[in-house]
Amino acid sequence: MVFLTGWRALLPRPVLLLLAAGALSGCSLVEGGNGKPVGGGPAGPGGGRGGPPLVVVGAVERTTLVDSVETVGTALANEQADLNSTVTERIARVNFADGAFVPKGAVIAELVRTQQGASLTESQARLTAARQRLERLLALQKDGFATRAQVEEAQAAVDVARAQITSATGQIGDRVIRAPFAGWLSLRRISPGAVVNAGTTIATIVDYSRIKLDFPVPEVFLAALRPGLPVEARVAAFPGEVFRGTVATIDPLVDPATRAVMVRAILPNPDLRLRPGMLMTVSLQSNPREALVVPESALVAEGSESYVFRLTPQNVAERRPVQLGVRREGRVEILAGLAEGDRIVADGTVKVRAGQPVRPAPRPGGPPAAEAAA
DSSP states (O other), X not given: OOOOOGGGGGSOHHHXXXXXXXXXXXXXXXXXXXXXXXXXXXXXXXXXXXXXXXXXXXXXXXXXXXXXXXEEEEEEEEEEEEEEOSSOEXXXXXXXXXXXXEOTTXXXXXXXXXXXXXXXXXXXXXXXXXXXXXXXXXXXXXXXXXXXXXXXXHHHHHHXXXXXXXXXXXXXXXXXXEOSSSEEEOOOOOOTTOEEOTTOEEEEXXXXXXXXXXXXXXXXXXXXXXXXXXXXXXETTSTTXXXXXXXXXXXXXXXXXXXXXXXXXXXXXXXXXXXXXXXXXXEEEEEEEEEEEEXXXXXXXXXXXXXXXXXXXXXXXXXXXXXXXXXXXXXXXXEESOOTTOEEEEEOGGGOOTTOBOEEOOOTTSOOHHHHHX
């Protein structure tokens, strides 16, 4: 049993309960008797615990940029031809070794041409006889002993003999395979004594002292294409090496299936390391220019617009809308909105709000954060 004394004994019980609740609401709970409030209130200005956010600060830089198109292409020989037989005949001689270099006009192979040689000899003899008869008739015509018709007949015989010589010479030429240009011959595919049909390939001749590199370029880059643009090409056979050339020709037609235009570049190949048929990775560069760039991590996207936080001398972040260009290796081109040397938040933009002070993070090996902020 509880006894109330003094003035408390004169108060009704409900009033005492209300007084007790009011007294508790006006007191703070303490821990350990040290006077510190339990649960605590704000620990810093504005309710923050660490002050301004720590960010990485960078600067708008000026550098040289070029527009680049990456694609793949196929290496082609400067000149390449299959040397085929135009007649069905037996091989008489083969005059080349595997992979040999031959000059223009060199005899690659000879087919049997005995019959054609005999026809040529016969036609030459007929021509000699026809000329002699024509000369006699012309002399007799001057003395009135030969008619005009006889002279014309003799002249026709001369013309026929000449035509027969031309035909026989052509048939012999069909049986002699010559190099149409200087180049390297493929592996030998025939042997003497073999009979080849018309259209049979005897050898393939290739001139790859320079390489024609054909590659597709999307039509959206058509305006930047022009003869003379530099080209860099790489091939898996020679890792780390770059082969340089220039654009020579642009196909006037755009492929409606791929929406790309074929471009042909010429690559010098003095050491003959590049071979026709190789698959090459091509880099086509155009429009070199001086441009302002910032790290991609500095961009803040909002809908279709992009922003960058620019810092005032007092390290206050200002949100600046920017117009973007191309992106290259983690950097983005700034067309408008910033100036060279402007200090920006290069990383940590998620912690920043417009008009908010920031604290630059110390650089590795650089001054402390306090000096960087100053």
